[in-house]
Amino acid sequence: MNENLFRPQFDTLKLSDKLWLMQTLATRYHLTFKELYAFSRWGQSCTTGLFEKGGREFVFVPGDTVILGWESFVQGMDKANQEELADIFAEIEYEGSAEEFLRQSMTPVRQVTIGPMFVGRKLEEIGWESVPMNDPRITARPDWLENLQKLDSKDGRSVEINQTVRFKRNGDSWQAWLCHPMTYPEFRRYLLWDLTATLPTPDEWAYLCGGGCRTLFPWGDGLDRKMKLHHFEGPEDQSKPYDMEQPNFFGLSIAYDPYQQELVDGKTLTTCGGDGGCNICGGLGPLLGFLPCSPHCKPEVREDNEIHNDYDFFRPVIRVQTSGWRMVIDRAQE
Incomplete structure (x- = not known):
């Protein structure tokens, strides 16, 4: 395994070495290298390469060993989020704690190693x-x-x-x-043969979305009401961009609209990053409406394999092989 392709070592590379590495990767994977760019958001940052292939913009995301999943607050929710949950609990007659309630929707805590990859920066429609x-x-x-x-x-x-x-x-x-309606298996074959790309796994998606954050969302343990959010914006927000849609610390626009579900790799049709707007349509308010956008939220697994062209979207990834690179990359640091 080449450590330079993983975040702890990648982040310490000199810019000249990082530039050389990005250009070398672009040649090997038949991408056009554009530039190095420094992304920083929500306490995390990454200076990495931007690439283009087939009219799509990709970013190189280094691998890492991280903790995924959620079981308890790190910071705790602010008063506004607490009051919103309290109102919902009263309406549904729920008497447990907020942590117990939220934990039902979260994946268990586990340590995983995520490999390096090129990742499509924006969501794309299907069909x-x-x-x-x-x-x-x-x-x-x-x-x-x-x-x-x-x-x-x-x-x-x-x-x-x-x-x-x-x-x-x-x-x-x-x-x-x-x-052009597609089934999930048909679309996966299309990605592999037409784009030489694939879908991220649920763990990879959680890493791309949260970067290993331990809070409920990448920015904290609740919804930040200062943000302009899809479906909850006011008239005074019309000229502002949507905060969650702006590039994150990897340069990705990810998990910003609960109506837009991202396909991930699974035995049957599986999505992360949204619920098709179910919680919002159900009147559960902003916090629970955006809870499916948490990097720790359980993936939704559907058995019918029928892609819904208005709610299901995709983000292509190209995984980078980590073997056979040590001698070549180490030369960049001589």
Whole structure:
């Protein structure tokens, strides 16, 4: 195993050595190296490489041995979070402690070693094909175009027929996407053969999201109400970016919208980072609404293997082999 590919050693490399390592990795894995960039957020930081491949932006994430899972508070929740939970407990007649309640949704505490990898920086949709408005598959459906004409008169911005077609206004014209439903096994084969990538495991996803943090969320033991959050923003927040959507300490936009579930590797369709908005739709408030975005939350395992194109998303990863590199990389430090 080459220690330079793991966080404790990687973080201590000179910038010149790190640059050489990133360029060497880019050549080996057929990526285009763009630059070194320093990411810092929520008490963690990483200066790493940005890459491009097939129109996608990747970041190199060094491996590490970390503790994952959650069983108790490190800092404790603030008054606002305590009061929100107390109101919910009163409504559902729950008499246990907050830790006991939250622990039911969390994975057990364990130590794992995560290998180094290139990681897609942003979530991507599954099964939506962008097509021109004169595509024969669009023009063959005059009922779709008639609906768009009605929306034009009402200043409509978008319309979607569930898992069939989507139209969005772009200035004075419209853009169209056709939906191609996929099963989970079909999509995994597509990733491997078309993108030479795969999905992160649940443990890898938890590391990418939390970096081994011991608190409930990467920033602490509760929801930070100063943040602008998807689905809970006020009118005064319209010009601000969503805080959780901004790059984290690895440079990833991850776990920022409970409606958007990330596919992870599993025997059947498995997701992390959201619940399709179930807690929010159930009126459970911001804290429990965003609890599925915690790096420690249990993955959701579905038996049907049918991907939902509006709620299921993916993030490609390319794992880096750690054997056979020692002699080459050590030369960078001579």
